[in-house]
Amino acid sequence: MNIETIAAFQHGDHKAFEYIFLTYFDKVKYFLNGLLRSESDAEELAQDIFVNLWVNRQVINPHKSFNTYIYTIARNTAFNYLKHKSVEEAFKDHCSSLNLEEDDSSDEILFAKEINLLVEMAVCKMPIQRKKIYQMSRNEGCSNEDIAKDLGISKKTVENQLSLALQEIRRVISSFYIFFF
Known part of the structure; x- marks a missing residue:
């Protein structure tokens, strides 16, 4: 991809975008x-990528390899899609493993499920080590000692990471309470 085409694309040239689309789609x-099987x-993600490419065309560096x-955008999009899909499937598995009948779905049980889901989602978004x-x-x-030993880090680091994790969970749950109560 030449610099002139990228520069024209950045300035909103539809012909340049069409050329890029036809070349790369x-x-x-x-x-x-290959990644998603x-x-x-x-196809849907590829379409989304090109829509986002058009919307964010000004941030492309024409001097770097297009x-x-x-x-890189495609890889990151696929990984984010797979991560979202795994969280969604984990939630479905979790809900089905509860084996609750419709009669038992009182407000308290639904509330507990929502809190559990919020905690799981907060944990999924945490940095890997935390x-x-x-x-x-x-x-x-x-x-804490066993975790520190297993991960090869200090006990203080474990304590700090647990504290940060609990803060994140508390923040998510308190936002939920504020929204609903």
Whole structure:
């Protein structure tokens, strides 16, 4: 992709965008299909990528490889899609594992489910190490010393990360309370 085409695209030239679209759309869709193993999802995400490319065209650096830029966007889009899908599936699995009948779905049970979901979503959004420390502490029942030893970090780091994790969870839950009460 030459600098002139990118510069014209940045200035809103529809012909330049059409050229970029025709040059890269099938390649991006094929790349996404390889990652997602779903042609329909790959096509939808490829369309979204090109819409976002048009909207954010001013941030493209014409002096850097456009090929690398578009494939980085495609890779990140696919990973974000897969991450979202796994959270969605985990929630569905969690809900189905509760095996509650409709008669038992009182307000308290629904409220508890929503709080649980909020906590799970907050944990999923945490940085990897904080998420791991929180899960080892809360789900596996490991002590702070054991976590520090297993992860090769100090006990103080474990305590700080747990404190930050709990702050995030409290913030999410308090926002929920404020919204509904």
